[in-house]
Amino acid sequence: MIRVPVVPGFNDTEAELADIIDFAASLESCQEIHLLPYHTLGINKYRLLDMPYLCADKPLNNPELLEYAQQHAKQYSHMNVIVRG
Numbered sequence: 001m002i003r004v005p006v007v008p009g010f011n012d013t014e015a016e017l018a019d020i021i022d023f024a025a026s027l028e029s030c031q032e033i034h035l036l037p038y039h040t041l042g043i044n045k046y047r048l049l050d051m052p053y054l055c056a057d058k059p060l061n062n063p064e065l066l067e068y069a070q071q072h073a074k075q076y077s078h079m080n081v082i083v084r085g
Contacts, residue, residue: 001030001031001032001033001034002020002024002030002032002033002034003033003034003036003084004020004033004034004035004036005036005038006035006036006037006038006060006065006066007038007055007056007060008038008056008058008059008060009056010056012060012062012065013065014065014068014069014072017035017065017068017069017072018069018072020033021033021069021072021073021076021079021081024079025073025076025078025079030079031078031079031080032079032080032081032082033073033079033080033081033082034081034082034083034084035066035069035081035082035083035084036084037059037060037066037083037084037085038055038056038059038060039059039060040055040056040057040058040059042055043057066083069081069083070083
C-alpha cells in the first residue's frame, strides 16, 4: 500500500496523480493507493505554538480530481485507489 498526500499546488493535477498511479501499478507488490486529501486541521496548533504555518492555507476541495484518480486506476486490474478523509 502506498499513501499519498494530495496537496494543492504541489501534486493536485490529473497528470501528476496519473503518474503516481502508473508508477505504483508498476510495482509488483503494490495493490492499493490511499489518497489523502490535504486539510488544514493543524493551523490552530501552529497558532497555539506561536509558529508560522508555512503550508497551503486551503484544503484540497476537488472531488472530480479524486474521482479521476479512481477511474484512472481501473485500467490496472490489481490496483485499487481509496480516498481517505
